[in-house]
Amino acid sequence: MYNSTKAIVLSKVKYGDNDLIVKCYTETDGLVSYFLRGVLNSKAKRKQLAYYQLLGILEIIEYSKANSELKFIREVKPLGHFHSLHSNVIKGSVVMFLAEMLSSVLREEEQNSQLFQYLETSINWLEQEDHFSNFHLLFLLNLTKFLGFYPETTNIGDATSFDLETGRFVIKSNSRYVIEGENFHILKALLGINFDVLNDIKINANQRQSFLKMLLLYYQLHLGNFRNPRSLEIFNQVFHT
Structure with a gap:
């Protein structure tokens, strides 16, 4: 099941060689940690890294997996342009x-x-x-x-x-x-x-x-x-x- 929410990036930590865990404060669920699989070794996904700057405000379509405390991101886009x-x-x-x-x-x-x-x-x-x-x-x-x-x-x-x-x-x-x-x-x-x-x-x-x-x-x-x-x-x- 997918859920759409606004999210504010609080931290990001490298996990293994290619993955990232991003902690956000979300509008619908408070504090949430997202697992970004393969984001560091995929050219297509790496373009999205700029979205996850500290205190960046995002619109996220998220989903969960059974037996995982972390959530996953299906789609993401920045809300506003922070320069x-x-x-x-x-x-x-x-x-x-x-x-x-x-x-x-x-x-x-x-x-x-x-x-x-x-x-x-x-x-x-x-x-x-x-x-x-x-x-x-x-x-x-x-x-x-x-x-x-x-x-x-x-x-x-x-x-x-x-x-x-x-x-x-x-x-x-x-x-x-x-x-x-x-x-x-x-x-x-x-x-x-x-x-x-x-x-x-x-x-x-x-x-x-x-x-x-x-x-x-x-x-x-x-x-x-x-x-x-x-x-x-x-x-x-x-x-x-």
């Missing part, structure tokens, strides 16, 4: 970093249309936008809505700090994971905004790197087995030079 995502070196580093983050934190094997729509809209915004220095910060912050630990804003008006451990704005806390100062004010500025007004938030390179470090700690505190992406060092070198 800057993979030709711009700085955007490319953002894509590599965020794809690894998503591959690590998304584990749902069921439909979540709101999450898929968020990912699709965000990727399209990044492709079209020339000023994207703070994109990854807002992207990761908003992603916590779907992961279950978006900051609780009940006391945001009176708060003087934010407790990363509880995810709450507080006046006083004995937690070792309380943030104040610049990171606290940047967090407040980013909450509740969308990408269209993101460039109104002025953050310099040092502040951006500090806030990202804080966000990754926030993920680690709320996702027990989370580890910083291996691409983080390259991302920091490219993005903050």
Whole structure:
């Protein structure tokens, strides 16, 4: 039985000499891994490799086989034409970093249309936008809505700090994971905004790197087995030079 779905590419791994396993987040089934048999040694199939670039958005006709946890692709075509995502070196580093983050934190094997729509809209915004220095910060912050630990804003008006451990704005806390100062004010500025007004938030390179470090700690505190992406060092070198 065949099924048609949109899919966002999160990772791809060579399997054997000629095969590829591509992990995608799909509109109909959440996280799915596809087995691409012989794609590396077939001239006809090799032309499709360009479709499977990180964070590429595809339309896939898929099918399953008995006794296989992986799915297979009968037909594939790209949705939209992404140029800057993979030709711009700085955007490319953002894509590599965020794809690894998503591959690590998304584990749902069921439909979540709101999450898929968020990912699709965000990727399209990044492709079209020339000023994207703070994109990854807002992207990761908003992603916590779907992961279950978006900051609780009940006391945001009176708060003087934010407790990363509880995810709450507080006046006083004995937690070792309380943030104040610049990171606290940047967090407040980013909450509740969308990408269209993101460039109104002025953050310099040092502040951006500090806030990202804080966000990754926030993920680690709320996702027990989370580890910083291996691409983080390259991302920091490219993005903050």
